[in-house]
Amino acid sequence: MDREEVLSKIERGESLADEDISFIDLSDIDFKGADLGGATLTGSRLDRSNLSGCNLTGAFMAEIFARGTDFSGAEMEDAFLQRGDISNADFSSAKLSDASIFRMEGEGAIFEGARMDGAQILRSIFPRASFKNTDISNSSLKGSEVQDCNFTGAVLVNCDMRQVMAQGAVFEGAETEGVKFYGKKPWSGESDSRDWSDEFVGYDGD
Numbered sequence: 677m678d679r680e681e682v683l684s685k686i687e688r689g690e691s692l693a694d695e696d697i698s699f700i701d702l703s704d705i706d707f708k709g710a711d712l713g714g715a716t717l718t719g720s721r722l723d724r725s726n727l728s729g730c731n732l733t734g735a736f737m738a739e740i741f742a743r744g745t746d747f748s749g750a751e752m753e754d755a756f757l758q759r760g761d762i763s764n765a766d767f768s769s770a771k772l773s774d775a776s777i778f779r780m781e782g783e784g785a786i787f788e789g790a791r792m793d794g795a796q797i798l799r800s801i802f803p804r805a806s807f808k809n810t811d812i813s814n815s816s817l818k819g820s821e822v823q824d825c826n827f828t829g830a831v832l833v834n835c836d837m838r839q840v841m842a843q844g845a846v847f848e849g850a851e852t853e854g855v856k857f858y859g860k861k862p863w864s865g866e867s868d869s870r871d872w873s874d875e876f877v878g879y880d881g882d
Contacts, residue, residue, distance in 0.1 A: 677695060677696065677697050677700070678700060679700055679701060679702060682697055682700065682702060682705070683705065686705070686706070686707060686710060691710075691711040692710055692711060692712045692715055693711045693712065693713040693714055693715060693731070694713070694714040694715060695712075695715050695716070696715075696716045697715060697716065697717055697720060698716055698717060698718040698719050698720060699718065699719040699720060700720050700721075701720070701721045702717075702720050702721060702722050702725060703721045703722060703723040703724055703725060704723070704724050704725060705722075705725045705726070706725070706726045707725060707726060707727045707730055708726050708727070708728050708729055708730070709728075709729045709730060710727075710730050710731070711730070711731045712727075712730055712731060712732050712735055713731045713732065713733045713734060713735065713751075714733070714734045714735065714736075715732070715735050715736070716735075716736045717735060717736065717737045717740055718736060718737070718738045718739055718740070719738070719739045719740070720737075720740055720741075721740070721741045721742075722740060722741065722742040722745050723741055723742065723743045723744060723745060724743070724744045724745060725742070725745050725746070726745075726746045727745060727746060727747050727750055728746045728747065728748045728749050728750065729748075729749045729750060730747070730750045730751070731750075731751045732747075732750050732751060732752045732755050733751050733752065733753050733754060733755070734753070734754045734755065734756075735752070735755045735756070736755075736756050737755060737756060737757045737758075737760065738756065738757070738758040738759060738760065739758065739759050739760050740757065740760040740761075740762075741760060741761050742760065742761070742762045742765050743761055743762065743763045743764055743765065744763075744764045744765060745762070745765045745766070746765070746766050747765060747766060747767045747770050748766050748767065748768040748769055748770060749768070749769045749770060750767070750770045750771070751770075751771050752767075752770055752771060752772045752775055753771055753772070753773045753774055753775065754773075754774045754775060754776075755772065755775045755776070756775070756776045757775070757776065757777045757778070757780055758776070758777075758778040758779060758780070759778070759779045759780070760780055760781070761780070761781040761782075762780055762781070762782045762785050763781055763782055763783045763784055763785065764783070764784045764785060764786075765782070765785050765786070766785075766786045767785065767786060767787045767790050768786055768787070768788045768789055768790065769788075769789045769790060770787070770790045770791070771790070771791045772787075772790055772791060772792045772795055773791050773792065773793050773794050773795065774793075774794040774795060775792065775795045775796070776795070776796050777795060777796065777797045777798070777800055778796070778798050778799065778800070779798070779799050779800060780800040780801070780802075781800070781801050782800060782801065782802040782805055783801070783802065783803050783804055783805070784803075784804050784805060785802060785805045785806075786805070786806050787805065787806060787807045787810050788806050788807070788808045788809060788810060789808070789809050789810065790807075790810045790811070791810075791811050792807075792810055792811060792812045792815055793811050793812065793813045793814055793815060793831075794813075794814050794815055795812065795815045795816075796815065796816050797812075797815060797816065797817045797820055798816060798817075798818055798819055798820065799818075799819040799820060800820045800821070801820070801821045802820060802821065802822050802825060803821060803822070803823045803824055803825070804823075804824045804825065805822065805825045805826075806825065806826040807822075807825060807826060807827045807830045808826050808827070808828045808829055808830065809828070809829040809830065810827075810830045810831070811830075811831045812830055812831060812832050812835055813831045813832065813833040813834060813835065813851075814833070814834045814835070815835050815836070816835070816836040817835060817836065817837050817840050818836050818837070818838050818839055818840065819838075819839040819840070820840055820841075821840075821841045822840060822841065822842050822845055823841055823842065823843045823844050823845065824843070824844040824845060825842070825845045825846070826845070826846050827845060827846060827847045827850050828846055828847070828848045828849055828850065829848070829849045829850065830847070830850045830851070831850070831851045832847075832850055832851060832852050832855055833851050833852070833853050833854055833855075834853070834854040834855070835852075835854075835855050835856070836855075836856045837855055837856060837857040837862075838856050838857060838858055840857065840862075842862035843862075845862050847862060
């Protein structure tokens with residue numbers, strides 16, 4: 677399938693579910709509300725495209741370029757993203773529960789109000805991203821870089837934050853019960869009105 681075939685299907689309102697649309701320049705396309713569930717987009721370019729409200733459940737999105745792309749309100753449960761670039765992309769209110777996000781670049785990405793519970797966000801680079809009011813409970817950010825990120829009001833319950841670089845990140849009002857973290861805690865003292873001195877999980881050799 678090439679770009680013209682993709683555009684034709686969108687214009688006819690047809691589904692792109694389970695289609696292989698890999699290594700295609702799909703930049704600046706309006707996919708709004710389209711069904712891309714289970715689609716393979718390996719190596720595709722989606723820069724500045726509109727995928728708001730799309731069904732991307734189970735989509736395979738390795739090595740994509742989606743800089744400045746609108747994913748707001750998209751259904752992305754169990755989606756797979758690896759070694760791509762989603763810098764300045766908007767995932768506001770998207771559903772990313774149980775998604776796999778490995779070694780992604782995402783400077784300035786917006787995840788405000790998104791559902792990311794159970795997600796595996798590993799060794800990714802997200803400086804200055806916003807996770808304001810995002811549910812990241814029971815997830816892992818292990819080895820990721822989240823310097824200067826905004827976690828205000830985020831739900832981080834039982835989140836694995838070991839090996840995370842979080843200098844300058846803001847955690848005001850975040851729920852942090854059961855967080856795993858070693859080194860200097862990124863929140864100061866009482867991020868959820870509790871004394872964390874006895875609650876903190878220490879280094880366990882992992």
